[in-house]
Amino acid sequence: MSDQQMDSEYLPDDKKHEAYYYGGGYNFYPKKEECPVGTLNLWNGFRAERMPKPTTQGAKDGVLRILQHIEMLCAGDAGAFRFMLQWMAQIFQFPEIKGKVMMALVGKQGCGKTALWDLLERICGKGVAVSTSRPDDFLGTFNSKLEGCLLARMAELKRDEFKGVIGQLRNIITDKTIMVGRKFMEAQQMNNMTRFFTDT
Numbered sequence: 283m284s285d286q287q288m289d290s291e292y293l294p295d296d297k298k299h300e301a302y303y304y305g306g307g308y309n310f311y312p313k314k315e316e317c318p319v320g321t322l323n324l325w326n327g328f329r330a331e332r333m334p335k336p337t338t339q340g341a342k343d344g345v346l347r348i349l350q351h352i353e354m355l356c357a358g359d360a361g362a363f364r365f366m367l368q369w370m371a372q373i374f375q376f377p378e379i380k381g382k383v384m385m386a387l388v389g390k391q392g393c394g395k396t397a398l399w400d401l402l403e404r405i406c407g408k409g410v411a412v413s414t415s416r417p418d419d420f421l422g423t424f425n426s427k428l429e430g431c432l433l434a435r436m437a438e439l440k441r442d443e444f445k446g447v448i449g450q451l452r453n454i455i456t457d458k459t460i461m462v463g464r465k466f467m468e469a470q471q472m473n474n475m476t477r478f479f480t481d482t
Contacts, residue, residue: 328406330406355393380477384477384478396437399479403435411431420436423469426462435479459472
């Protein structure tokens with residue numbers, strides 16, 4: 283584990299630089315009580331939990347704007363709107379239960395797809411939500427971006443970029459564990475709690 287990762291936002295302050303001293307190594311347990319004794323847990327909660335709480339009216343206004351934006355992305359389709367809300371709610375209500383459906387938003391450039399991702403990334407925090415435009419960052423040998431990741435975005439991908447990797451993609455969407463590889467280090471099997479998101 284690199285020094286840069288030790289300093290990342292999703293590690294607790296009292297655990298930074300301590301991974302080398304954990305006999306059980308490190309893993310990812312969003313439900314902290316499931317983390318074995320002696321194992322460094324990469325999960326440190328959502329960034330939103332550490333944000334200042336807004337006023338009641340401010341919170342209501344913010345939620346209303348978010349719901350209106352999501353409804354617009356769903357083109358007024360009530361079923362799609364309900365599904366998207368349930369998909370997002372599951373991430374925050376049950377982070378320890380892996381969602382096995384990839385969210386795909388398709389729309390014209392400028393319709394607001396990235397704005398939704400920006401919101402999710404802000405709520406989750408650095409390292410917990412990760413975005414890339416290179417499928418190899420998630421599907422390749424060196425896929426350390428998935429280490430400690432709860433929400434992963436494949437940004438602005440074209441249909442052709444999925445050719446030949448559908449099987450791999452299906453596996454990382456549904457498998458309970460994943461091999462995480464870093465350069466010059468032995469790959470490690472980790473819990474796979476990542477939900478996947480793409481827009482195009």
